[in-house]
Amino acid sequence: MGKKAKSSRKGKKAWRANISTQDIEDFFEKSTKDALSGGSLADVPSDSLFYVDKSRDLSVKRKIEKHREKVLHSDSLLQRNPFVQTIPSSKQKKSKKKNKEIQTAKAAAQDCEKDSGVSESGMVDIWDDKGESNGRIKKKPKPSIIPAVEVEAPGCSFNPSFESHQDSLACAVADEMQKVYRNELGPAPVPLTVTGEVLNEEDMLFLEADTGSDEENQSESVIEDGDMDPDKRALKAKRVTRVELNRRARRKEQLRAEAEAKKVEKLSSEIDSLPDIIEEIEKEDAEKQKRHLRRAVAKQERLKSCPPRLGKHKFEPAPVQVLLSEEITGSLRKLKACCTLARDRFKSLEKRGLIVPSKKSSRK
Numbered sequence: 001m002g003k004k005a006k007s008s009r010k011g012k013k014a015w016r017a018n019i020s021t022q023d024i025e026d027f028f029e030k031s032t033k034d035a036l037s038g039g040s041l042a043d044v045p046s047d048s049l050f051y052v053d054k055s056r057d058l059s060v061k062r063k064i065e066k067h068r069e070k071v072l073h074s075d076s077l078l079q080r081n082p083f084v085q086t087i088p089s090s091k092q093k094k095s096k097k098k099n100k101e102i103q104t105a106k107a108a109a110q111d112c113e114k115d116s117g118v119s120e121s122g123m124v125d126i127w128d129d130k131g132e133s134n135g136r137i138k139k140k141p142k143p144s145i146i147p148a149v150e151v152e153a154p155g156c157s158f159n160p161s162f163e164s165h166q167d168s169l170a171c172a173v174a175d176e177m178q179k180v181y182r183n184e185l186g187p188a189p190v191p192l193t194v195t196g197e198v199l200n201e202e203d204m205l206f207l208e209a210d211t212g213s214d215e216e217n218q219s220e221s222v223i224e225d226g227d228m229d230p231d232k233r234a235l236k237a238k239r240v241t242r243v244e245l246n247r248r249a250r251r252k253e254q255l256r257a258e259a260e261a262k263k264v265e266k267l268s269s270e271i272d273s274l275p276d277i278i279e280e281i282e283k284e285d286a287e288k289q290k291r292h293l294r295r296a297v298a299k300q301e302r303l304k305s306c307p308p309r310l311g312k313h314k315f316e317p318a319p320v321q322v323l324l325s326e327e328i329t330g331s332l333r334k335l336k337a338c339c340t341l342a343r344d345r346f347k348s349l350e351k352r353g354l355i356v357p358s359k360k361s362s363r364k
Contacts, residue, residue: 144352145303156322159330168322175320307353315357318347 034040041049154160155168199207270277306315327336350357 144307144354145300146307146352148348148352150348152321156320158323158332158335159328165322165325165328168320169324172320172322307351307357310353311356311358313357313359315350316360317351318344 031040153164153168153171155164155166157164160168306317323336329335346355349355
């Protein structure tokens with residue numbers, strides 16, 4: 001059999017076969033659901049669907065707070081005894097609003113007490129710090145006496161006068177000679193090992209003989225004491241009579257009286273020389289004050305020249321940058337190169353005590 005001839009899609013029969021009926025089926029399903037639920041909501045007026053609630057929720061709020069403030073029976077039994085504390089986990093949590101109100105009231109009361117400066121009990125808060133932050137207090141470093149930028153002497157200029165140049169040269173030479181003298185005249189370092197001499201056999205024999213003779217003398221003296229007759233020992237111990245005891249007691253009393261008399265005489269002499277003692281004390285106080293002032297001035301001068309000790313290495317000041325007589329040309333173009341600015345600033349930081357002085361490292 002041959003295949004059936006295809007019909008044309010341009011006809012009305014083809015149009016009716018391809019039309020979708022899904023929207024009609026959805027409409028019928030929706031209408032069926034609305035009829036079963038009591039009617040479509042689109043047809044119901046808005047007044048029956050919505051209304052304005054003008055009542056307040058105070059009663060509900062009061063009920064919630066009352067429910068929160070309830071105490072369990074076990075907690076109430078424990079609260080009756082003042083010596084029994086309730087367990088923290090069993091305490092009821094209060095509302096956040098009440099906690100906030102209590103905190104604000106406490107803060108206001110504290111502010112009032114701080115403003116007045118005196119509490120209700122009449123006590124003054126000596127630790128009251130007004131205007132200070134509650135955070136960590138940053139320690140401010142003490143200002144250094146040494147200025148950040150030091151101006152060198154006029155003799156260190158590229159074209160100085162003769163007198164100022166000679167003064168600067170003398171200071172530089174004095175510093176170098178002081179280093180040389182310190183190295184030469186300073187105490188010699190303690191050696192790590194001490195070299196000794198080996199003793200001969202004869203010297204060892206002499207040492208042994210010396211030690212043996214002392215021990216023999218001691219043993220002989222002990223033997224002699226042991227051989228002494230006990231009757232002779234008893235004869236050596238003199239018997240003390242009553243007369244001797246009385247004489248000793250009188251001598252003791254006489255010495256005590258003489259000591260008391262000397263003490264009274266010394267006291268009277270000190271009372272007589274009281275103005276001299278007061279004058280001597282004043283002189284000592286004046287001398288102590290002068291010594292203290294000299295120490296303070298010396299400390300200030302020492303701080304101007306070198307910083308306080310911060311690490312294990314001492315601060316070594318940079319040498320004076322002064323030109324020699326043959327290096328002075330009077331022109332900036334022919335000026336000899338000197339230390340860099342970074343090194344100068346680094347030495348300034350070390351001198352002011354802002355960084356720890358480090359050991360001079362030599363390039364290998």
